[in-house]
Amino acid sequence: MKRRTLLSAAISGAGAALVPLRSVFAQALPAVTIDGKETSLSAAQLNDFQRGLTGAVLRPDSPGYDEARRVWNAEWDRRPALIVRCADVNDVSRAVGFAREHNLLTAVRAGGHSMSGHSVCDRGIVINISAIDAVTVDPRAKTATAGGGALLGQLDAAAQAHRLVTTAGVVSHTGVGGLALGGGMGRLMRKFGLTVDNMLGVELVTAEGRVITAGAEENSDLFWGTRGGGGNFGIVTAFKFKLHDFDGTVKNFRYLYPFEKAKDLLEFYVAFSENADRDLYTNATISRTPGGRMSARLSGSFFGSDAALNRIVNEIAKLGPPASTTNDVTNYVAVQRSIDEQNRHGMHHYAKAGFMNTRDTAFIEPLIESFAAGPPRLAFASLIPMDGAVGEVASDATAYPHRRAMFNIDTAMSWLASAESGAMVKAGRDFWKPIAPFVADGFYVNSLMDENVTAVQANFRGNYPRLVQLKNKYDPTNFFRLNANIVPKV
Numbered sequence: 001m002k003r004r005t006l007l008s009a010a011i012s013g014a015g016a017a018l019v020p021l022r023s024v025f026a027q028a029l030p031a032v033t034i035d036g037k038e039t040s041l042s043a044a045q046l047n048d049f050q051r052g053l054t055g056a057v058l059r060p061d062s063p064g065y066d067e068a069r070r071v072w073n074a075e076w077d078r079r080p081a082l083i084v085r086c087a088d089v090n091d092v093s094r095a096v097g098f099a100r101e102h103n104l105l106t107a108v109r110a111g112g113h114s115m116s117g118h119s120v121c122d123r124g125i126v127i128n129i130s131a132i133d134a135v136t137v138d139p140r141a142k143t144a145t146a147g148g149g150a151l152l153g154q155l156d157a158a159a160q161a162h163r164l165v166t167t168a169g170v171v172s173h174t175g176v177g178g179l180a181l182g183g184g185m186g187r188l189m190r191k192f193g194l195t196v197d198n199m200l201g202v203e204l205v206t207a208e209g210r211v212i213t214a215g216a217e218e219n220s221d222l223f224w225g226t227r228g229g230g231g232n233f234g235i236v237t238a239f240k241f242k243l244h245d246f247d248g249t250v251k252n253f254r255y256l257y258p259f260e261k262a263k264d265l266l267e268f269y270v271a272f273s274e275n276a277d278r279d280l281y282t283n284a285t286i287s288r289t290p291g292g293r294m295s296a297r298l299s300g301s302f303f304g305s306d307a308a309l310n311r312i313v314n315e316i317a318k319l320g321p322p323a324s325t326t327n328d329v330t331n332y333v334a335v336q337r338s339i340d341e342q343n344r345h346g347m348h349h350y351a352k353a354g355f356m357n358t359r360d361t362a363f364i365e366p367l368i369e370s371f372a373a374g375p376p377r378l379a380f381a382s383l384i385p386m387d388g389a390v391g392e393v394a395s396d397a398t399a400y401p402h403r404r405a406m407f408n409i410d411t412a413m414s415w416l417a418s419a420e421s422g423a424m425v426k427a428g429r430d431f432w433k434p435i436a437p438f439v440a441d442g443f444y445v446n447s448l449m450d451e452n453v454t455a456v457q458a459n460f461r462g463n464y465p466r467l468v469q470l471k472n473k474y475d476p477t478n479f480f481r482l483n484a485n486i487v488p489k490v
């Protein structure tokens with residue numbers, strides 16, 4: 001991959017718009033080091049740092065600081081000492097250099113959707129790359145280059161302008177950065193594989209502040225690690241993705257059932273999903289509204305022919321009549337935005353997820369019982385098939401290891417007021433306990449919530465030793481540690 005091509009995308013983000021926010025520092029700023037020790041940054045050091053950047057450094061009294069420290073999950077109400085809004089790859093390199101020089105606790109933020117709050121920290125530095133968000137498409141080569149801070153909606157829209165597509169997640173305001181480095185599941189994954197399976201290369205700022213590229217031909221060891229190893233090896237300022245022809249037509253359906261039908265639905269669904277058409281993305285979900293009302297549903301998006309869809313619909317009809325049905329035909333960009341609002345910024349969330357590598361239905365009763373007894377409101381548990389193109393890749397071909405998983409059980413609960421957090425988190429943990437024994441294939445690294453270090457490391461399965469070697473090579477001091485951490489052994 002040509003570094004120039006990637007850089008051109010990375011530097012043409014919204015950086016120039018950040019200049020008016022540049023701070024002048026008159027006082028020293030207290031901060032915390034990576035080892036949790038108190039430190040202080042002098043005004044001269046801070047002003048030097050700001051002068052060397054195109055983007056802006058925000059401190060707690062800067063205009064816009066409060067908005068800039070907010071992340072998607074309102075559970076993480078943290079106050080960094082500094083937020084660096086990087087305008088380009090050089091800013092990222094300088095920010096890494098500054099953080100290293102002063103040994104600062106460092107978080108990396110792109111789309112800000114980390115469920116576990118890893119993209120913001122208390123009293124450290126946040127390297128915010130969200131302005132490095134340009135997306136360019138080469139329709140002839142069928143590739144897209146996305147800045148490390150781009151959102152999925154930007155990637156979807158740019159590719160679809162040329163009737164092209166790559167796999168991306170189901171909520172368009174999620175960041176490409178975190179999603180792509182962890183795996184990247186989405187409506188098209190059973191057809192085109194995970195986002196990591198469509199990644200062709202990255203431009204990355206290492207822990208030493210060096211800008212390097214990685215792909216199949218260059219730094220291929222690092223390229224392997226970036227496809228599932230998360231943000232452990234550096235800050236990706238540009239991604240290059242393979243695109244596929246796709247006219248954007250999506251046929252959507254949604255069958256709603258009373259909660260009493262949940263067991264029948266899930267049992268049916270486990271069998272229905274086996275050898276399902278790769279043009280089909282579905283989820284079977286039990287959910288509870290804010291008022292506490294429970295229901296079950298089977299929803300899906302289909303990318304194939306009408307005849308094939310009819311066969312699927314006839315199959316679902318065997319379940320008996322639903323309470324209500326919705327069908328529509330829409331375009332891909334619209335469907336990718338369709339649940340944005342229900343997943344809006346600013347609510348509190350607790351989520352747990354895990355992979356099942358069997359079609360044994362023993363999990364269904366405990367799941368339903370625990371759900372009925374558990375989260376008081378605004379909660380869901382979804383069963384999402386993972387097979388198809390995802391399962392065709394060897395478990396060690398990319399750092400993402402869960403290739404034999406048949407289903408992802410994805411659960412979450414949401415609430416509005418921080419005063420409720422203690423009770424809601426406890427309810428979420430209690431709800432998950434009876435389900436945990438059934439998810440033998442680990443969990444999606446991007447669904448990380450409160451798993452401990454041992455669970456995080458074991459979750460990389462057989463790929464962990466190779467990831468440690470990469471960490472030893474690219475980040476031996478564990479500078480990038482606010483993530484699903486791979487601990488170096490040097």
Ligand SMILES: Cc1cc2nc3c(=O)[nH]c(=O)nc-3n(C[C@H](O)[C@H](O)[C@H](O)COP(=O)(O)OP(=O)(O)OC[C@H]3O[C@@H](n4cnc5c(N)ncnc54)[C@H](O)[C@@H]3O)c2cc1C
Binds near residue numbers: 108168343
């Ligand atoms: C509403 C919602 C919907 C979701 N839907 C899906 C889905 O459909 N499919 C799916 O696979 N996942 C989904 N996820 C999970 C999602 O993949 C993760 O939350 C992911 O971390 C989001 O990336 P981000 O850039 O927005 O997050 P951030 O919080 O900005 O980043 C998370 C972490 O990723 C690392 N990181 C991010 N960008 C970079 C970069 N450029 N270089 C180096 N490290 C980086 C950092 O360690 C950072 O702390 C969803 C999450 C939410 C909240």
